[in-house]
Amino acid sequence: MAKATTIVGLEGEPLTAEDIKSIPILADAGIGDTAGKLLDQFVGSIVRRRFASGDVICHEGEGGNTAFVLLEGEVGVSIARRNERTKRGSFLAALGSLLGQKPVSATVHHDPSTLVPIDASVDLRYGDLVATLGPGEVVGEMSCLNLAPRSATCVAKSPVVALEMVRNIYEKLQSAPTFKARNDANYRSRALAGHLRNVPIFEGLPASAIDRLRASAELHTFKAGTPIVTEGDAADGMFLIRNGQVRVSKKMPGGELTLAYLTRGDFFGEIGLLRGTTRSTSCTAYDHPKDESGAYKKGTFQSKASSAELVKIKSAEFDWLVKEFPQIKARLEALAETRARATHEAQTQIVPTSYPKHVEDLGLLQGQGLLLIDLEKCTRCDQCVQACVASHDDGVTRLVREGPRYDKYLVPSRCRMCMDPLCMIGCPVGSIRRAPDLNMFIEDWCIGCGNCARQCPYNSIQMHDLTSLGMQDDPGVERAVRKDRAVVCDQCSTLPQGPACVYACPHDAAVRVNAREFFSLTVSASRAVLADSPA
Amino acid sequence: MLIDRKQYTWVAVSIALGAGATLAYVADATRPGARPGGGTILGLTLGGAGLAIMCFCALLSVKRKVPHWRLGRAQVWLRAHVWLGLLLALLVALHSGFKIGGAMTGFLWIMTVVVVGSGIIGVAIQQVIPRLLLESLPGETVAQQIDHQIADAAAQARSVVVKYAGSVDAPAPPWTEAAAQTPVPTPPPITPAAPPPTSATGSLAAPKSAGDTKLATPAASPLPAAAKAATPSVAASGGKPPAGGEPLRRFYLDAAAPFMLRPAGSPLLNPSHARSMFIGLRRVCPPHIHPGVDDLEALCQRRRHLLAQRRWMAALHGWLILHVPLSYLYLIAVFAHAVIAVRYTR
Numbered sequence: 001m002a003k004a005t006t007i008v009g010l011e012g013e014p015l016t017a018e019d020i021k022s023i024p025i026l027a028d029a030g031i032g033d034t035a036g037k038l039l040d041q042f043v044g045s046i047v048r049r050r051f052a053s054g055d056v057i058c059h060e061g062e063g064g065n066t067a068f069v070l071l072e073g074e075v076g077v078s079i080a081r082r083n084e085r086t087k088r089g090s091f092l093a094a095l096g097s098l099l100g101q102k103p104v105s106a107t108v109h110h111d112p113s114t115l116v117p118i119d120a121s122v123d124l125r126y127g128d129l130v131a132t133l134g135p136g137e138v139v140g141e142m143s144c145l146n147l148a149p150r151s152a153t154c155v156a157k158s159p160v161v162a163l164e165m166v167r168n169i170y171e172k173l174q175s176a177p178t179f180k181a182r183n184d185a186n187y188r189s190r191a192l193a194g195h196l197r198n199v200p201i202f203e204g205l206p207a208s209a210i211d212r213l214r215a216s217a218e219l220h221t222f223k224a225g226t227p228i229v230t231e232g233d234a235a236d237g238m239f240l241i242r243n244g245q246v247r248v249s250k251k252m253p254g255g256e257l258t259l260a261y262l263t264r265g266d267f268f269g270e271i272g273l274l275r276g277t278t279r280s281t282s283c284t285a286y287d288h289p290k291d292e293s294g295a296y297k298k299g300t301f302q303s304k305a306s307s308a309e310l311v312k313i314k315s316a317e318f319d320w321l322v323k324e325f326p327q328i329k330a331r332l333e334a335l336a337e338t339r340a341r342a343t344h345e346a347q348t349q350i351v352p353t354s355y356p357k358h359v360e361d362l363g364l365l366q367g368q369g370l371l372l373i374d375l376e377k378c379t380r381c382d383q384c385v386q387a388c389v390a391s392h393d394d395g396v397t398r399l400v401r402e403g404p405r406y407d408k409y410l411v412p413s414r415c416r417m418c419m420d421p422l423c424m425i426g427c428p429v430g431s432i433r434r435a436p437d438l439n440m441f442i443e444d445w446c447i448g449c450g451n452c453a454r455q456c457p458y459n460s461i462q463m464h465d466l467t468s469l470g471m472q473d474d475p476g477v478e479r480a481v482r483k484d485r486a487v488v489c490d491q492c493s494t495l496p497q498g499p500a501c502v503y504a505c506p507h508d509a510a511v512r513v514n515a516r517e518f519f520s521l522t523v524s525a526s527r528a529v530l531a532d533s534p535a
Numbered sequence: 536m537l538i539d540r541k542q543y544t545w546v547a548v549s550i551a552l553g554a555g556a557t558l559a560y561v562a563d564a565t566r567p568g569a570r571p572g573g574g575t576i577l578g579l580t581l582g583g584a585g586l587a588i589m590c591f592c593a594l595l596s597v598k599r600k601v602p603h604w605r606l607g608r609a610q611v612w613l614r615a616h617v618w619l620g621l622l623l624a625l626l627v628a629l630h631s632g633f634k635i636g637g638a639m640t641g642f643l644w645i646m647t648v649v650v651v652g653s654g655i656i657g658v659a660i661q662q663v664i665p666r667l668l669l670e671s672l673p674g675e676t677v678a679q680q681i682d683h684q685i686a687d688a689a690a691q692a693r694s695v696v697v698k699y700a701g702s703v704d705a706p707a708p709p710w711t712e713a714a715a716q717t718p719v720p721t722p723p724p725i726t727p728a729a730p731p732p733t734s735a736t737g738s739l740a741a742p743k744s745a746g747d748t749k750l751a752t753p754a755a756s757p758l759p760a761a762a763k764a765a766t767p768s769v770a771a772s773g774g775k776p777p778a779g780g781e782p783l784r785r786f787y788l789d790a791a792a793p794f795m796l797r798p799a800g801s802p803l804l805n806p807s808h809a810r811s812m813f814i815g816l817r818r819v820c821p822p823h824i825h826p827g828v829d830d831l832e833a834l835c836q837r838r839r840h841l842l843a844q845r846r847w848m849a850a851l852h853g854w855l856i857l858h859v860p861l862s863y864l865y866l867i868a869v870f871a872h873a874v875i876a877v878r879y880t881r
Contacts, residue, residue, distance in 0.1 A: 101601065101603065377536070379536075379664075380678060386599075390602055390603050391602070402677060495603065497605055506610050506612065508610040
């Protein structure tokens, strides 16, 4: 037998193999023997912890690598929502505010019923960011598996007994069918109805219809890399993503074109059902990029290959919905039209032309909204950066005037609106999103894990200290303070005049272009196009 | 602001306004018994127009404080500022009837010349220096980063020398004594045929072609890859620096380190002279030290570029130190002139 070594040292009462057999949730899961062997090797990797009422079990934003399984008591789980900055400083800013020249808010306000995904078996409502968990439920799964910061603060509402465990133990527990079944049952009873209501096309459905869908929905898990639907297959249901990422792609000459990455709360598969056609795209449980040897590419998000957990609404239920609720059919048709158009546009952007090699090397072709600075015109006055700062209420620039050069153009570090937005891969709470107009934005429930910033190949996402942003938590609510927050260029999408950096450039040096159109011309022709563009 | 075809509209507007004002002036001035000047109806009109243009031009700096306000695109503001500012000089001349007048109006004349002249100089500078920066400084950084980059280049230079020649502070270790007898290289005569230095990576060396310039990335310079190459460096030789690094160490202490700290007066400030010095250094260093020489040369070049960038940036923006405050002073003086003229004249 291997020599036992205390390598974990969690606070609390270490469990032995015998203890595990006496705890129903673990014994029922049938992991007593395997966990027992692990415990022989890694003493202290699962502990029993007791919390008095009011004790904080974990703080939002803190690092963590353990999961908690609740045995007794109730736990209040909540997240802080950042308000806008309360101080904007200058007289001119105050005057501008009075005149309606409000800066772009870093906080996107949602409908109070919008669900905010957290690292627990429930989701929170945007309007009431508090929920209660009870025995048998799990908190901290994402931190345990992916080392993501805690997405919520958990406070004991009554005396609580919980098991805290590290990843190798939790993985054993997770793979036990009974534990999975219990989790699924919890999800179906507590969270599924909310997820269904949160799907935009189901908005306004009566409770009875939601209940019918909830009862009939199937819960599926797909391992990373597994096809969920394949282009050309018959459509037999639509899917709602409960956890994980899904890549949507379409076959093209020469390979597959990635159309989108979908994440928790997104849905797909409705077009084939609605039109009675075969699948128009393929959807795959997404895995992180690997090299030829199968290892994760250096610099990409390092985590265990994850799976995608999906809710499937079968075609019979879908047909019933469409028949009973005409408004849903109308929404679906509008959505199908939008998605078909987006797919067509993505396909037509594959211009069969050759680009200068440097353009490809610098990844410029990814840019659907690429900012270029003409260095012949630019006087380095920094107005673009100052405009970016002034036009956002958090006072943080999204534009760093450094980056690679192509010809006379500087490609600054700023979101390029990539065709293949790698930044969206690996967000544990689905807070980085893409708007219909292709802009990227970050929801205010970002937990500051930094995955998006690490994933972005062009250093276009920065992590900023929240305290330096002057953000405040909801007044009167006791919350932990998150330390960092991701900041990405939102293309000033709410400003009618477009990106502030371009608008404020007095020298006509900053331009925003679609890289594929811009670089398909020769550089000299591009210059001519810019020169002829209206002022 | 680069003068290009997009300026045509405002050029035409200014020329049209200027021509109209001139024709009116000529018509007014050629009337029998006319005494053109600021006191006539036309003179007052031209003066008022000039004052309005001054106020508009001054508003540009307010507009810059609120770049996201929907007050019109900044480039339109700047074009109008430049071309109407030029028109202003003509309006002032017509308003005054081409006479200097008294002390106050004489002062205003001087201010007109200085303010409009400094603006013309500024526009002229903007036609030249951005192109110079683009073509000559592929490693250009943002102005606020220059001090940091200088410190970074100095630290990297020190690291390179430590790697190839041991500590730069302590006396030369015994295994380099023989090399220490080697004289410090003196610059050989500059010959046109001297080959340009090449870096192992090209990342820090002077661009060898226009293509290199186009692809250069102005990020903070990492330690050149040559320093990591399979040379018998400190790490590879069990903690001891490779033999033969003493000339590099002495060159660093005598020339490169002072240059990194204070370039003024250093022979390394001159690119041709620096190239010659490094060619001489390579001659006295064994081949396995050459990558270190290459790296040091690239870092010295980076230091030169940072110095040049700082100077050019000062020139690019320095004229504003004169133009902006004097413009405000001019505006105040013009207001005073207008009040005095309207209140006390006649």
